[in-house]
Amino acid sequence: MGQSGRSRHQKRARAQAQLRNLEAYAAQPHSFVFTRGRAGRSVQQLSLDVRRVMEPLTATRLQVRKKNTLKDCVAVAGPLGVTHFLVLSKTDCSVYLKLMRLPGGPTLTFQINKYTLIRDVVSSLRRHRMHEQQFNHPPLLVLNNFGPQGMHVKLMATMFQNLFPSINVHTVNLNTIKRCLLINYNPDSQELDFRHYSIKVVPVGASRGMKKLLQEKFPNMSRLQDISELLAAGAGLSESEAEPDGEHNTTELPQAVAGRGNMQAQQSAIRLTEIGPRMTLQLIKIQEGVGNGNVLFHSFVHKTEEELQAILAAKEEKLRLKAQRQNQQAENVQRKQELREAHKKKSLAGIKRARAKADGDSDAEDPGAPEAVGAGQPEDDEDDAEYFRQAVGEEPEEDLFPTAAKQKRQGRPLGKKQRGKEQRPGNKGRGQGGRAQRVKTKLRPRATTQNLGPTSRRGA
Numbered sequence: 001m002g003q004s005g006r007s008r009h010q011k012r013a014r015a016q017a018q019l020r021n022l023e024a025y026a027a028q029p030h031s032f033v034f035t036r037g038r039a040g041r042s043v044q045q046l047s048l049d050v051r052r053v054m055e056p057l058t059a060t061r062l063q064v065r066k067k068n069t070l071k072d073c074v075a076v077a078g079p080l081g082v083t084h085f086l087v088l089s090k091t092d093c094s095v096y097l098k099l100m101r102l103p104g105g106p107t108l109t110f111q112i113n114k115y116t117l118i119r120d121v122v123s124s125l126r127r128h129r130m131h132e133q134q135f136n137h138p139p140l141l142v143l144n145n146f147g148p149q150g151m152h153v154k155l156m157a158t159m160f161q162n163l164f165p166s167i168n169v170h171t172v173n174l175n176t177i178k179r180c181l182l183i184n185y186n187p188d189s190q191e192l193d194f195r196h197y198s199i200k201v202v203p204v205g206a207s208r209g210m211k212k213l214l215q216e217k218f219p220n221m222s223r224l225q226d227i228s229e230l231l232a233a234g235a236g237l238s239e240s241e242a243e244p245d246g247e248h249n250t251t252e253l254p255q256a257v258a259g260r261g262n263m264q265a266q267q268s269a270i271r272l273t274e275i276g277p278r279m280t281l282q283l284i285k286i287q288e289g290v291g292n293g294n295v296l297f298h299s300f301v302h303k304t305e306e307e308l309q310a311i312l313a314a315k316e317e318k319l320r321l322k323a324q325r326q327n328q329q330a331e332n333v334q335r336k337q338e339l340r341e342a343h344k345k346k347s348l349a350g351i352k353r354a355r356a357k358a359d360g361d362s363d364a365e366d367p368g369a370p371e372a373v374g375a376g377q378p379e380d381d382e383d384d385a386e387y388f389r390q391a392v393g394e395e396p397e398e399d400l401f402p403t404a405a406k407q408k409r410q411g412r413p414l415g416k417k418q419r420g421k422e423q424r425p426g427n428k429g430r431g432q433g434g435r436a437q438r439v440k441t442k443l444r445p446r447a448t449t450q451n452l453g454p455t456s457r458r459g460a
Contacts, residue, residue, distance in 0.1 A: 096109060117277055134178040
């Protein structure tokens with residue numbers, strides 16, 4: 001049998017590479033995107049679109065039931081390595097987005113003033129560029145106008161940066177960057193513009209005819225006499241096929257990029273096509289913890305120092321009472337456990353005593369013991385001895401009826417059956433034949449013909 005295609009060193013190197021990839025993937029941030037409450041169809045679809053933006057580092061097929069609480073999601077997120085929650089909800093006033101950092105927070109609450117779904121954005125475009133290969137890698141995050149506006153703005157920027165893995169500009173592979181997520185902050189209105197784009201790289205410096213030749217679909221040249229007409233004038237091409245490129249989107253590529261004509265150290269244009277979703281966000285508040293901590297910042301409610309101290313004191317009192325209740329419950333549980341153990345020991349001791357007493361009684365009344373042979377039927381032995389006396393006219397030997405002989409030595413009175421038989425008239429003649437016959441059967445080896453002659457004739 002021949003050897004396998006890979007050697008031992010190749011298999012070891014492949015296993016080590018897979019292990020490194022798994023470790024690198026586990027170190028990247030992961031997210032859950034879901035809705036809470038009665039969100040409606042539009043908000044449900046918006047959550048699926050946001051989940052599409054966060055791919056591939058998100059749970060694509062996540063299903064959250066109505067009975068699942070936020071604590072259930074947090075408990076599941078720990079073993080899976082999830083670091084962020086994006087929770088959408090809807091009220092009578094507006095739609096809200098909560099961005100949570102696990103496991104210790106903080107929680108940012110945004111109000112969604114406007115939003116547009118992916119299907120609406122794509123339907124409005126003349127040509128859209130969106131395919132599955134674009135979602136094999138996370139998008140490139142671009143933050144704009146997040147300057148020194150305040151601590152809440154810096155915290156927002158940090159939270160958005162931690163949503164996606166960091167990029168090393170010196171070692172990054174440009175072929176893995178197929179999408180771009182732009183978040184623009186407007187200081188005047190304090191709103192955030194959320195935009196999602198598809199990235200396309202095309203070479204510049206070539207005529208429209210040359211660009212047409214570089215495309216996958218070859219142009220129609222049936223009306224041309226020579227290919228030079230296509231390269232020179234670009235005949236048969238519409239003006240809409242040539243998008244204007246300038247200094248705003250032209251750059252020199254540091255490495256070759258997938259696509260015809262995108263060579264290293266050559267000028268290429270970066271073109272963005274919006275693929276949705278589109279949202280306009282406004283920060284409402286920032287909280288400690290995962291949705292239930294102290295309010296660090298609020299856009300509409302401003303409290304004085306005294307109010308903050310009162311709120312803090314009330315929260316500390318609530319935590320103290322909770323700890324006291326927990327300690328009392330623990331003491332009650334411990335006390336009940338001790339009582340249960342004591343009752344168990346007492347029950348086991350009583351069971352052992354009952355078993356020992358039962359064993360002692362059974363040993364004293366064991367019918368197999370030599371001194372208690374026939375103890376279960378003492379009155380029958382006495383009756384047999386009495387019939388023997390009446391039938392034979394002699395005292396029976398002790399080994400025939402040991403119980404009767406023992407009672408006679410001890411001076412025990414006759415039993416109830418014997419007293420009743422002596423007092424009952426006519427009892428002497430009834431059934432004597434059968435009794436004598438049984439005694440005769442028992443005594444046949446020892447009795448003589450002379451002694452048993454009258455008895456046998458009388459019994460017959």
